[in-house]
Amino acid sequence: MATTSTLAKLRYRFVPDHVIGELLSKKWIDNAIPFLVLLCVVSLFGSLIPNFFSGSNLAIQARELGEFGLVCMAMMLVIVVGGLDLSVGSNFALGNFMTLALLNLAGWPVWLAIPAVVLICGGVGFINGFLIGYLRLRAFLTTLVTLIIVRAIVDMLLLKYSKAMSVSFYDSTVWDLIGLGGVGGVPSSFIILVVVALIGHILLTRSRPGWRAMAIGGSRRSAHNIGLSVRGTVCAAYTISGMLCGLSGVLYAARLGGAGTDTGMGLEIAALTAAVLGGNSLGGGRGSVVKALIGAVIVQVMTNGVLRIGMNSGSGPMVLGLTLLLAVFIDVRWLKNRDKLLSKVYVSPTLVELPTPRPTDAEKGGALALNDRLREVEIIGLDEVESPEDVILDENDYLYCGTRHGDIVRFSPPHYKEWEVYAHIGGSPLGMAFDKAGDLLVCVGGMGLYKIDRDRNVIKVTDETNRSAFSVVDDSRLRLADDLDIAPDGKVYFSEATIRYEMHDWPVDALESRGNGRIICYDPNTGKTHTAVRKLVFPNGVCLSHDGQAILFAESWGCRINRYWIAGPKAGTVERMVDQLPGYPDNINRASDGTYWCAIMGMRSPALDVALRMPSFRRRMARRIAPDQWLYPNLNIGCVIRFNDKGEIVESMWDKGASNHPMITSMREHKGWLYLGGITNNRIGRIRLGDWADKTWSGYRSYWGARS
């Protein structure tokens, strides 16, 4: 067996492979390709056109972008709800004309004219929205009709009033500020765009109406079935879209002060191109303000740039058409393959060299020698509980366990034949502990830390912690809270096994064997939760030491048990306690004689040990073959071990024939008995302990003393 080179060790230590998968799983990565296109376009035209980056050119461009960006956002909004608005160009022209007419001919003040125009154009949008939302007409045809009608109306109005308008001129400082001025060199239309974009972004991503719009675009039928008012929301989207066009028309009027028949001609095509270039999906459900703006900048830079370079009249459309094709092509491919790519690259194994395991041969003897003591286990609740990961007993000898259905089941003493659902939490209840008041604290996989008080009320204790500084995935939410214990001062220490996988995928974390887990501390006095220790390899069982000075925790895929000092001179440090375990340690609990029980949920196998030294092999495996054929750790046969404060293993209990109770993830000593739970089991086991065990000892009393 070749030892791994130092180079490989360094590589796996410092190259963050897992970040690629995490980046791909982020929602904003969608914008990466449009943004790259944007950079390319800007740098291309920036290098071709002299003075492209000069202040005056940028100011001109920004002023025009203010108008175009608003139209693109109008288009994006209706695309998000699964529609299309071809009438933006005509509506824009109408807004432009109405502004000039109201100011020049009707003599309205600016503060009255602008809202009036926005309302008029919103009215056109409302007609679209009414027809499409309430009458369920097709967006494409309906807005096509409004495109033609509104354009015709504008033409007729122009015919009638253009002469009168051309001789009058509106003079006002406010109007000039909007059209020609700005704040600190930034044109006012650009400022308006930024303000509208900010509001739009917050509405779309952080507010109920925005979420509803996204939901309707994502699946109109589902949105309808869960009771969202689909018709009203669609109608509102078109109305707002119309208002944005109107605002854009106002800005255009302020800048140029003239109306012609070609105003806004073909704007719908440009806006559509921009919206799609930015990555908004036609058909709905995927879109954002940022996407619309990226698209707007690309299209504007390109159309202006082609003109400025001085190519002949056909080249502009040619370049625009080609870019649209290319962008949509990339976008379609990206959407189609993103999840495939993600599932291929998300699993990112790292290099692990596990130390040689301690021997377990029956002939050689020793504390870990195979035996058959678990053959005599008494079975409780056979076929009545599913996946009791942890078991616990209270002072009145009631036996509690969690099930994969999200229930806490309680068995009654003395025979543990009758049972009831003590409380329903949901998620996957895992580790449990009683606090001083006798409330049951439960780590629930997929949900966080929960408490069931003595009146059986389920209370959320915490489901988030502080986010780490440079994490790509949001690790503030608890994904897989696993086991907990409570310090004398009431602080709850619990483990989160992995931040990269959900509850049902937890064995995949073994393929990575990276330090994805952490120990988290919840302080009931402040109500705050913070991460105490990071980068642990699947931290699992947590147990307070008998002296109350340290937290013992198991690192499952690391096959070791550590001690984290919470008090005393070494407070805050972590030290190795038990090493070279032959299997994957799970929950740890106190024993009556001052030692600790630890469940070994599965045994190491030479094949997986070798694979752990070959991360590229595991990566290839994760990419090439189906997940059900991957090499997983053996989680079928384990044992129970007992170790003392010095880290010495005192004894072990096995089910050699694997006939009665081979799979163990947790055990509790209670009044001379040891109760066993296993996450893949359909039963709970108990076995009478030898004479060394204190027949009156119970977990609650060991922690909190006799109840007064």
Add this chain to the structure above:
Amino acid sequence: MDDRSKPQSVLRHLNQEKIVFILTIVLFILFSIILPNFLAANNILSLIRSVAVLGILGLGMLIVVLGRGIDLSLVATMAISVAWSLQLMSNGMSVASAMTVGLAFAVGMSLITGVLIAYAEIPSLFATLAMATFVYGFGRAHLITGTDVVYLPPNIGWLAQLGQGHVAGIPMPIIVAAGLALIVFLFLRYTKPGRFIYAMGDNFFTARTGGVPVRPILVMQYVLAGGIAFIAGIVTSTSAQAMNTRVVNSNMIYDVILVVVLGGVGLSGGRGNVRNVIVGTLLIGVLMNGMTIMDIQYTVQNVIKSLILLLAIVVDSILNPRDEQTGQQGDI
């Protein structure tokens, strides 16, 4: 069936095509009564002639729309390919070779469109929109030099008959349109690819699972549409003595969609026939002719046309309501 359900069942049978057809007849009768010259044989011929090109393009659009697509590049293909042909002719190329080159350009461009839609899976709306801008831009930048308008060269010879000739008193454009309509009808009705197009429009994924070669058929749809657009372009240019490339920037493509949709062809595919296109074309023809005689302004004509389209789809949506449960996602 008892008597009470009868009125409703009559309404149920009233689909968009019938509504439009009735509307056409009503308008026809109305115009015949109130407009003195409307019923004259000359006027009827010029009525049909004026919409013949629209009808031809509508046939191309029909083939695409039936398979749940849309082709916005028809007008651009038509204008640029024919304009280039004419330009080549006036530069001295023989009529036959110039025509071949033009047709090859039209078919080649629509082949690219088809491949982009079928194999690169770009939504047809975008692929054709982008191709329309590209074809127009490319043509204006590299193929047609000089002006927007390319005039018929004197050496065009017999080809000019396509737009200007008469057979038994009927103008050629009408005959070309009728002949094409018959061919497209037979193709859609009796050939395997024609039936496949309907199958794909009905349910694309079922058709694919059923063994229909969906991708080649998709490409074929666009190629056929491109070829038909070229024929429409020849008819247009020979009738008008010139090909104006600025037609690409007009509302013409919307008129083509109008003709197709007005007759009751479903934009979601699988529903429609050549008959629908003819009905839609006739309504537009009657309308435009009547309004021209009445001397109604062009913009107002546009408004009226659009309102009629709107009316047709509103009535259709009331008679055949689409609700949230049956609507297809992403159907715009």
